[in-house]
Amino acid sequence: MKYFLSMSFVLLCLTLAGCTSSPSTNSNSNELSGQLTLTGSSTVAPLAAEIAKRFERQHSKVRIDVQTGGSGKGIADVRRGVADIGMASRRLASDETDLTAHQIAADGVGLIVHQSNSIAELSPDQIIAIYTDKSNNWQDVGGDDKKITVVHKAEGRATLEVFLKHFGIDNPSVKSDVIVGENEHAIKTVAGTEGAIGYVSIGTAEADIESGVPIRLLPLDGVEAKTVNVASGAFPMSRPLNLVTADPSSQLAMEFIQFCQSADVHDLVKSQYFVPITKGSDIAK
Structure with missing residues (x-):
């Protein structure tokens, strides 16, 4: 009888230990999911769309919709909350300090x-x-x-x-x-x-x-x-290509922006005939 109780106690402990550890071993627990809407610059849009396709291939539960309409529309849509990220092929203006620009290339x-x-x-x-x-x-x-x-x-x-x-x-x-x-x-x-x-x-x-x-x-x-x-930097009429967000931004939006700024997409930037930027080397946003 004592032997039976001891074995039951061991089995119970193992079961509880297994339950406690299962979330940390779940490889999908931190998988990104959700939808993003980008609107704005027709200059940035083709590049953003190509980057979005690559991001979606890496994160099967993410969907990204890229729409044009001009930089002004992208900024207005972010302010109104109808877009997660705006696309702007210019620096932010003095009256746009409520927004944050994240440069992804130069043109x-x-x-x-x-x-x-x-x-x-x-x-x-x-x-x-x-x-x-x-x-x-x-x-x-x-x-x-x-x-x-x-x-x-x-x-x-x-x-x-x-x-x-x-x-x-x-x-x-x-x-x-x-x-x-x-x-x-x-x-x-x-x-x-x-x-x-x-x-x-x-x-x-x-x-x-x-x-x-x-x-x-x-x-x-x-x-x-x-x-x-x-x-x-020799050409006099140059500009940054930015993704624009309002605070607070979702984790998914920031993950996508970080991907857009990474060396993982420099080939896509060059394929669109833009100039890749590296951290610390971007021109004024």
């Missing part, structure tokens, strides 16, 4: 013309004159006798804000012929109009030029509009 904004355009380069004064309708024929700036078609970005687009700030132009002063939204819309317009000029993400333009789209990037201040010059 430059370059001026594009049709491939057939004979102009080699434009000075800042000539660019300002074109966009404020003081010069409306390419002959006025050393080119062929052809009307200039000014392609401009819509309000809320980060490329618009970067362009205006760099050249010190007030948006109401711009006299545009065509208003576009996304970079590809601007590229398509310039590619289809021999006298057109526009400004877009250098990375996007480089990718399209490589695929045969008939556009050309113009140098700025004597520096070629190339990704390598953005990476070195």
